[in-house]
Amino acid sequence: MPGMIFFQKYTKRIKANSILLKYLVLVFVCLLLSFPTLGQENILDRKYSFGYDSISISAFFDSLSVRYDIAFSYDASLVRGDSIFNARADSVFLDKWLKKKLKQEDLEIHQMDRQIIISSEPARVTVKSIHIEGVVVDSVSGEPMDMVNIGILGKSLGTASNRQGKFGFYLPAEYVGEKLVFSSLGYRRDSLIIPASDTTIVVALGETSVELPEVLVKLVEPDMIMNEVVRRKKNNYANDPLILTAFFRETIQQDEKYVDVSEAVVEIFKPPYHQEYALERVRFVKGRKGEFSGDMEMIDFKLQGGPFLFSRVDIVRQGGFLPDATGNSVYKYFFKRMDYDHGRRVFVVGFEPHNDSGELLYEGEIVVEEKSFAIVGATFEMTNKTIRKSREYLIRRDSRRFRTKPSFARYHIDYRPLKDKWVLNSVRGEVNMKVIDRKENLRTVFNTVSELLVTDLRPGERKEFRWNESFRADYILSDQIESYDKDFWSRYNIISPDESVEKIFEKEE
Numbered sequence: 064m065p066g067m068i069f070f071q072k073y074t075k076r077i078k079a080n081s082i083l084l085k086y087l088v089l090v091f092v093c094l095l096l097s098f099p100t101l102g103q104e105n106i107l108d109r110k111y112s113f114g115y116d117s118i119s120i121s122a123f124f125d126s127l128s129v130r131y132d133i134a135f136s137y138d139a140s141l142v143r144g145d146s147i148f149n150a151r152a153d154s155v156f157l158d159k160w161l162k163k164k165l166k167q168e169d170l171e172i173h174q175m176d177r178q179i180i181i182s183s184e185p186a187r188v189t190v191k192s193i194h195i196e197g198v199v200v201d202s203v204s205g206e207p208m209d210m211v212n213i214g215i216l217g218k219s220l221g222t223a224s225n226r227q228g229k230f231g232f233y234l235p236a237e238y239v240g241e242k243l244v245f246s247s248l249g250y251r252r253d254s255l256i257i258p259a260s261d262t263t264i265v266v267a268l269g270e271t272s273v274e275l276p277e278v279l280v281k282l283v284e285p286d287m288i289m290n291e292v293v294r295r296k297k298n299n300y301a302n303d304p305l306i307l308t309a310f311f312r313e314t315i316q317q318d319e320k321y322v323d324v325s326e327a328v329v330e331i332f333k334p335p336y337h338q339e340y341a342l343e344r345v346r347f348v349k350g351r352k353g354e355f356s357g358d359m360e361m362i363d364f365k366l367q368g369g370p371f372l373f374s375r376v377d378i379v380r381q382g383g384f385l386p387d388a389t390g391n392s393v394y395k396y397f398f399k400r401m402d403y404d405h406g407r408r409v410f411v412v413g414f415e416p417h418n419d420s421g422e423l424l425y426e427g428e429i430v431v432e433e434k435s436f437a438i439v440g441a442t443f444e445m446t447n448k449t450i451r452k453s454r455e456y457l458i459r460r461d462s463r464r465f466r467t468k469p470s471f472a473r474y475h476i477d478y479r480p481l482k483d484k485w486v487l488n489s490v491r492g493e494v495n496m497k498v499i500d501r502k503e504n505l506r507t508v509f510n511t512v513s514e515l516l517v518t519d520l521r522p523g524e525r526k527e528f529r530w531n532e533s534f535r536a537d538y539i540l541s542d543q544i545e546s547y548d549k550d551f552w553s554r555y556n557i558i559s560p561d562e563s564v565e566k567i568f569e570k571e572e
Contacts, residue, residue, distance in 0.1 A: 105545070106133055107174050110154040123150050127157075134178040136532030141170065142181055174545070180346075180532045192554070193238075194261045196231040199224045199245060202267035208247055211268070212405070212479055212488060216242040216254070219481060219520045222556050223489055229559045244406075246479075248430060248440065252406035271403045285396035285412050286386070289429075291436040293385050299437035299485055300336035300379055306523030307331040307487065308348075310557045311370040313513040313540060314564065322364075324353035324564055325541040328555060331374045331517075332528045333487070339382060343374040344528040349551050350544035353564075364498075364509055369540035371533075373515045376490050378476060379438050384414060384429065393417060399428060404440065405480055408433040414443075421448035430477075437485045440477035457494065464502050470495040481520075490515045518556045 111131065115123060121144035124135040142165065152160055157179065158172040171182045199211045207228025214221035215238055224230040232243075234257060244254045250268040308330055315323040327350040334341035347370075378384050386392035394414040402409050410433060415426040427443025445453055453469045472494045479488040496509045534543075 105174065106177060107158050111157050112153045113150055115150040117147055118150055120144050120146050134531050136178055136180045136529045178531055191236050192233045193236060194231065194233055197264035197266060198228045199266045199268060200228055202269040208268060211245055211247045213245055214479060216244050221479060221488060221518060223516055223558055225559045225561055227561055231559050233554055233556050246405045248404045249402050283398050285398045288410055288412055288431055289386055289396050290390055292431055292438055295436045296379060297337045299435055301484055302335050302337060303522060304335055304524055305333045305520050307333055307517045308519040310516045310518055311373065312558060313366055313369055315364060316510045318507055321563060323541060325544060326351050327370060327540060329370045332523065332525050336380050339380060345371045345374045345534040346528055346532050347534055347543055349548060351547045351552060352541050352544045365539050366511060367539055368536045370515065371536055371538065373490050373513060376476060377487060378441055404430055409439060416446065419446050419448045421452045424449050439485060442475045444471060444473040464500060466499040466501060468497045470497060486520060487517055514558055516558050
């Protein structure tokens with residue numbers, strides 16, 4: 064990808080293993096700069112004049128693009144490009160004029176760089192909804208449980224608990240009486256019937272153990288498990304393209320103090336899982352960012368790529384940790400234990416590189432359902448040798464004045480059942496870096512966390528995502544966020560923020 068010294072333009076088929084590992088690295092590409100980011104011109108704040116008779120909407124947009132050096136992207140199901148109309152106006156705001164002319168006052172018209180994007184209101188919970196909030200704890204210790212999967216049995220809506228075990232979930236009233244299910248690896252699944260009114264609850268999950276007959280122990284061969292994962296992938300995951308609605312949050316802490324928090328709702332085009340070399344696309348829907356009284360000390364530290372890169376951290380689609388069709392892999396596998404997840408027995412398989420050369424390798428464990436051999440989750444991190452030389456992978460640019468040393472890079476990904484398939488549920492990544500100012504002999508630690516949660520999904524096609532409206536690898540999320548929509552965020556399903564993050568956004572309200 065442009066700007067990364069180890070990337071190149073894809074012009075031929077590349078091994079899936081290489082593709083995945085590069086995406087994992089790019090999750091936390093960081094900019095260490097000595098100058099501020101330039102402001103973005105708001106092209107919707109200027110006024111436009113034009114005069115056309117009997118012109119198609121697409122031709123009208125093309126004409127304005129050439130005349131004013133802007134670009135247009137629009138949902139073809141909302142705006143018919145071949146429709147003919149008269150377009151005459153003098154000194155008007157384009158967004159207001161278009162809504163009135165097209166007789167669609169509920170259109171969402173916003174800007175990304177020099178693009179005007181026309182879309183519908185994003186999929187979200189209606190006003191007539193039920194809000195269930197609470198905390199999930201361990202039934203014995205009482206400790207809060209993070210990343211607990213929460214969803215409606217057999218439905219696409221879902222959320223997860225935060226690091227303090229807290230959650231909030233907006234549900235359409237039509238789901239009253241359905242089962243709300245709570246599930247976490249190593250714990251018995253619990254559920255409750257969705258009530259007819261707003262409710263606050265405490266959910267206590269109890270650990271579970273798996274009795275493993277001796278004969279089963281002898282038959283569990285980790286290489287066989289992983290080869291079955293590859294063989295059955297087409298049966299276990301979507302064979303048709305999907306559009307995922309997802310919540311994304313990224314935070315930056317400097318010496319344990321928050322210096323940047325950005326959140327966004329995005330839509331992700333997810334190709335069929337058997338099309339390993341087809342790529343995801345992401346479009347920005349809504350965003351908000353925290354307001355901070357002071358700037359970062361020493362340097363300007365930013366995350367590049369955000370939701371674009373996280374949308375591609377899908378170990379099943381990309382196959383980086385899996386054996387190839389012949390059974391060969393750069394990783395060796397070992398059986399760790401049997402466990403329970405989503406109320407089903409699972410294998411937990413550890414993996415590590417055969418030869419830890421430090422060339423972008425990982426170690427961790429993969430969770431595989433016993434009956435279907437579907438991967439339902441994975442936790443992994445860069446190996447010690449990789450992290451020691453990872454500066455060239457994780458840092459895009461810095462100054463000679465600063466010495467940057469990554470400490471760790473950890474990731475977690477999981478999937479959830481939907482009918483007879485498994486769908487992407489969440490991705491979390493954390494990278495820790497030490498920065499030394501050689502000139503002033505000062506030291507600081509940056510800790511970055513990015514979380515992606517899929518809240519809903521629907522069938523969809525790639526053509527719904529135009530290239531010029533898609534989030535790109537060189538985008539910085541906080542730079543794409545221009546305004547705060549209080550009404551939207553008050554009703555949208557998100558990963559509940561930790562208390563410190565929640566206080567940051569309270570300033571906006």
